Amino acid sequence: MSRRTADLRVPAALLIPAALGVAILVLPMAGLVARAPWGDLPSILASDEVLTALRLSLVTATVSTGVALVCGVPVAWLLARTALPGRSVLRGLVTVPLVLPPVVGGVALLMVFGRRGLVGAWLYDTFGVSLPFTTEAVVLAQVFVAMPFLIVAVEGALRTADRRYDDVAATLGATPWTTFRRVTLPAVAPGVLAGAVLCWARALGEFGATVTFAGSFPGTTRTLPLEAYVAINAGDSDVAIVLSLLMIAVSVTILVGLRDRWIGASQ
Amino acid sequence: MSRRTADLRVPAALLIPAALGVAILVLPMAGLVARAPWGDLPSILASDEVLTALRLSLVTATVSTGVALVCGVPVAWLLARTALPGRSVLRGLVTVPLVLPPVVGGVALLMVFGRRGLVGAWLYDTFGVSLPFTTEAVVLAQVFVAMPFLIVAVEGALRTADRRYDDVAATLGATPWTTFRRVTLPAVAPGVLAGAVLCWARALGEFGATVTFAGSFPGTTRTLPLEAYVAINAGDSDVAIVLSLLMIAVSVTILVGLRDRWIGASQ
Amino acid sequence: GGDDGGSAAPPAGAPATTPAGTVTVLAAASLTESFETLAGQLEDEYPDLEIVYSFGPSSGLVEQVLAGAPADVLATADTSTMDDAVAGGVVDGEPVIFARNTLALAVPAGNPDNVTGLADLANEDLRVAICEPQVPCGGAAQRLLDAAGVTAAPDTLTTDVKEAASLVALGEADAALIYVTDAAAEGDAVEIIEVADAVVNEYPVAVLADAPNPEGARAVVDAITGEPGRTVLAEAGFLEP
């Protein structure tokens, strides 16, 4: 409703905490900007390593978000719309990667998908495939860490949406799959978008599980956060700050652009 | 609608990816469980340090979620419901902590709230208050890292909800604040709950920003993930796994219990 | 807050007495085990002394000190991060090297791939983990390999020596260059193959300029650099400075 009258005056009870919230989130970034070594910026950003890492980060985060959408939205739907037994336990389990310290997450992934892991050993013996230290491993680590965000956000949206539309679609002869695709999904599109944003951002910033499970090799597995972490560990926090600002700039640009287009189209 | 007929047959197009998604998330945990030193479990769990860290983790994550709710829900409302100029840039900025590697986030927090930081210096000179290395700093770090999850999830829910209810409330004479509190908020309760779950879980697992901004002092700032880190560095990865399983168990119990109660109550 | 220790400490310049109050020590994570043992000993010796540790990555600790952390002692895992602290003017006097660490070639238990020496690191068929050149253990590894004339073919450049250690322990890496201390901490899961002329890495410690409890701080530094420290650190595999 682009034309509706907007009430621009905002109640103080909302404005004051909102301002506080924005301050908490935005001030530290101002700190980073203030501290950044602007003189060295061009040389740092133009380096081959940084560009390679940036490309790798964007590609893996996007692929991971794709995988998370394909696998995570159905999980959210199962949790929100079916009478699956043991649903609340499943919901709890699916949320676990959120609390797991990422490094432990990486260790856990190694123990399952590593060369000697539960599934990995079988993969290795049967197909000669070994996941760790490959770009696929980066994606897997990111999916593991970031998909729960998508699932929780989409489930919330599904619970907010009116289920009776699904009933109507069913009486019109639609299969659950058609109903899901043409009725349910469009109705929760903003929630899916929100979940995808969370997921993508989390994947882009993912560090702990990646470094443990996928390792860190330029061009195949070293994403930008790893690059930044290396810099910090080498005592070069200036470089780390520049890299972080780069990530921030890229992601804000993409997110703002994407959302404006999406929201513009769906209104 | 507890009584509606549930269609238990789930389309394969949804079931197969959902199963894959669940496998990716749950298998690594199985790996952890398989590897855990079950014999040492009782002694590790009963140790004073672990209990202290557990209590600290639960308290800080809960307080952080409270702060994030109070500050974050209004921010989401601003983003979703008002015609604030520069809204899409604000939305981008608010999402930034998601992509920021947490350690860099900690550095950024130090630069603003440290004793020599932009805000911290003023706080110290005026009130003699110094934030870093206190439990408050842990909360601040967690809020910084986790609040964006809440904001994005709640904004998604607000966009899904029907705005016309707000109009009706306005014609009945309700102030924006009343409308927000009694009409808007109840309508998006599932979304807020989802956001709070994400936020709490992320705060519970938070490590990088905390260790940098708040340090790792037993009793005041050493939360469970930090304890796990210390264990790993002491060469005790078994302890780290036990601690992670503890976090998983605690959070699953709390999340499952809480959601079932909440969902039960709101139906 | 770490401030409360200051009030309990004797005023600056007073004649040396038994150290008392709280001493806050920021220490590199790899020192966790040794330092906690040491703290126990010191606190037994001086009942009025309480030592509080915050373990973390060296670079993060330096950031904290630069941001005005009310700590007394800083111990890092390499000299370059300590140099940043010195350059920031937050260190009182000169840092003292109190321990050194050597690299070792680590392989999974049983040495399944029959790794014999540094030359195997050039083998493309082996999965090799080496620290990132920019971090301390990586720099040391580079120097070691250069000296041996080996061009390694690593599959991953870990940012932290702990990652390389756990990769070997889990059998995901066939060989890795890691610190002796980290290899020791992994216990039976890892075997060490001795390497000649393993280059060393140095651990400096310093009292901080703004230390709330300089007396206590000095006592703790003395203990670290002195006999008690040497014994404990040696047990963990560290070399004497």
Next chain:
Amino acid sequence: MSLSADLAFRRGDLDLRVALDVAPGAVVALLGPNGAGKSTTLELLAGILPLDDGRVELDGVTLDDPAGGVHVRPRDRRVGMVVQDYLLFPKMSVLENVAFGLRSRGLPRDRARAEAREWLGRMGLDGYERRRPGELSGGQAQRVALARALIVEPRLLLLDEPLAALDAGTRPAVRAELRRHLAGYAGCTLVVTHDPLEAMVLGDRVVVLEGGRVVQQGAPAEVARRPRTDYVARLVGLNLLTGTASGRTAELPSGAVVALAHEARGPVHIAFPPVAVTLSPRRPEGSARNAWPLVIADLEAHGDLVRVTADGAVPVLADVTPLAVADLGLEPGGQVWASVKATEISVYPA
């Protein structure tokens, strides 16, 4: 295709027990006060709500039989449904909404759309194909919902007040279209309506529900002539009294006595139209043997007449001319005598 349903369902205060038989091609108009369970009945037949007990059979196939564990899913029932609040899919265009059912049944997109376009035309909605439901007026939305349900040629058509939001100009046209469609349609239809005219025009049979039970059913004309409950009487515009007849008189529970034109015995219903009631300031002396003193409760203009609601031992509605209102000085609270000729009264067993 015939429907035979025996429904038992409880929800909250509602205890629904309804048996329905609809012959192939027949249209049943479902009437009843708000909250009688009409919408619930339709939802049970559609399979959206689960039966507690009973059985639904469509065309010999059992759709529901809780005792036998049978429950055919909504999408396999081939029912078409128009719900009270339309529930148009908000993110689809009007055309996509109408074409949805055909697409779901596997028709290619172009054919589905062409047919949908045709249906929109029949509903007077040419040119609205690309609108979103949010951009429609209430009546337009209702017509889209109707087209969406009719297009799939369901075996069972369930319409919940399908014309309530239509304007007086469109309603006859859409009603005629609906009647035409239903006439050439082999499936069974249930139409919920509050409009007696609509029930008469569309329904081959009328079923009246009150409090979850069927209180009356039959041919429209029969129901209109011989209402059995107050609700039906009000619906068809008759006064209805219930009493016990013995010979040429009947005694009401209030003790009042009504003179009848014919002999009757036992419990009876007594019905007469409001226009048959004469109001006079004093006890009338004419041939009307039924005369009761009443107090006026309400007056309401009603087309060319004024409807008077009067209370007393025999509460009645009377239609009088505005002139009579003025002459008699009728006003709420005033006293009046009402009289009805015995020959205007119809009596039938209760």
Next chain:
Amino acid sequence: MSLSADLAFRRGDLDLRVALDVAPGAVVALLGPNGAGKSTTLELLAGILPLDDGRVELDGVTLDDPAGGVHVRPRDRRVGMVVQDYLLFPKMSVLENVAFGLRSRGLPRDRARAEAREWLGRMGLDGYERRRPGELSGGQAQRVALARALIVEPRLLLLDEPLAALDAGTRPAVRAELRRHLAGYAGCTLVVTHDPLEAMVLGDRVVVLEGGRVVQQGAPAEVARRPRTDYVARLVGLNLLTGTASGRTAELPSGAVVALAHEARGPVHIAFPPVAVTLSPRRPEGSARNAWPLVIADLEAHGDLVRVTADGAVPVLADVTPLAVADLGLEPGGQVWASVKATEISVYPA
């Protein structure tokens, strides 16, 4: 409190230009076909949609004046509104819904609830206080919406088909309640309805909207007697023709000629009721000077009569008895002559 509004608003195909003046305490019934802009008009007055141009004044206070940059927010207007799809707050109980407006205006909880309880009683909803809106039937929900709007004693009451979902038994009672309330109410009221009877009963004045414009307004009886558009004619159940009169005859655009009882000149409307139309198989010989050959398009039972739709140079609706239908063998496609006595025809300037 009087309302004076001059509205200009465009949205999609709708180009709305409506001027309305409502005297203090008066009730205006807003009629018009689907999509005419009735709901839009109410939303503009409520301040939910922004005027493109024009001006709204309530009780001398300017609520809207886009040129002058004035726009009073909905919550400061003290309007009460019932929307077509109710929009009851889904997470509040029925009682909380009704009490919401009073609570918003600062009344203490207990008093607001007591008053809400009273209103629910008046709407026949005793015992429903603790239900959620999702647990109500359609008609129950509509009554709750009405109570929620009425309770706040707004200065301007905007009701969008407030009784459409009510059953025939409840509707007169709620309508009477509403009429009673409006009679003792100082504010202005606009009621949208599709029910001509409702418009007559509730409205002091009728305003007819078509395509975003006011096409006719006046006292209910006046509008009912002299419709000016086809829509209004169908609404009040009259045949309406438009032609040019010269003396005792009028010529229609189709070339057909209508005989008039009185002299008239210039463009005129010609109206007559369907019951005044006589159908016969051959050209009638009687006194009716107006007789046209027509083709039957449709027959529809209609209470005791059958409504015949016939097309030709002078399309008419005729009401005849079922007996006549059988005698004349009327059926769609058949030929028939329609005749109307000139004295049954009313003529007024177009």
